[in-house]
Amino acid sequence: MTGKTFLRSTVFFTGLVVVIWLTASVVWAPGLARTVGVNPVTDTPAQVGLEYEDILVDSDGLALRGWWIPAPSPRAVILFAHGAGSNRTSWFLPSLEFYKAAHDLGLSVATIDLRNHGNSPRTDGKLGMGSSEWPDMLALSAWLDARGLSDLPRLGVGLSMGGATLIYALSEGLQLEAAILIDPLLNTYDALKQGGWIAYGLPPELFAPMAWAATREGGLPKGDRDAGATAQSLTLPILLMQDPDDPITRLPFARELAASNPYVQLEIAPSVPSDGPCLANKGRWGTHVALFKCHKSWTMDAFSDFLTRSLAPTGTTL
Secondary structure, eight states, X not given: OOHHHHHHHHHHHHHHHHHHXXXXXXIIHHHHHHBOOOOOOOOOGGGGTOOOEEEEEEXXXXXXXXXXXXOSSOSEEEEEEOOTTOOTTOTTTTHHHXXXXXXXXXXXXXXXXXTTSTTSOOSSSBOOTTTTTTHHHHHHHHHHHHTXXXXXXXXXXXXXXXXXHHHHHHHTTOOOSEEEEESOOOOHHHHHHHHHHHHHOSOGGGGHHHHHHHHHTSOOOOGGGSHHHHHTTOOSOEEEEEOTTOSSSOHHHHHHHHHHOTTEEEEEOOOOOTTOXXXXXXXXXXXXXXXXXXXXXXXXHHHHHHHHHHTSOTTOOO
């Protein structure tokens, strides 16, 4: 084979690979990125010593599965929103231990599997990155009203996509005293690119065509519709707790939101070594939603301080 023939062959096959990659990225990969795997709930709050009630919450005709975890003489109630592909037990956090810590602070917890997740019904089996899941949080609030719990102050807690879900629900009328966002999904395009790296170990920029297609043609949020942009106009106390090295819902977007909205209090967790025991078996997910597991005291101190300020009577200085 001559040098020119080899060059032509190399150019041809390189071009073919590029065409195949771009075609797959635009046609096939966006749907795959949005697909929710099967992840049933198999644990219960009883495993951490909590009494609870299995509940059904009606959301657009969907019977969402969840738990009601009452605290004695509660100060407030948490409406909890898990992340993409997870469920109300959220292993990354982990949620059961978080519910116990919240219960110890005098907080009741209402938590559900969002549509297409856990033990709740599947619709199209696709993620909306919060843009299609937000009605479930309004439904959970309505469930609390129906139970005669309207007088309790309400706090939203959202992890990753659950943070975006809370943001969209708040923009659509969900009434809360305050919100706590843990490594929230604020920029869908960037998170999709980073998710490609996490899943396959290839440079994030290779997944830019997929992320572009998913947010342009696939209906996922972008631009002014993204959660970060939507949250800039929220006017309730927000505690944004961010792992500094989170590889998918990244720190720059948390900083941007805190700089643009005076109601947002940004708390950056201490760094964690990549070989830290709290990150065992997480692979490239690293510190995503790891701050409670890696820094429980720091997390609950920040949470408790914010709670005290947020629930203080109007005009009270603490």
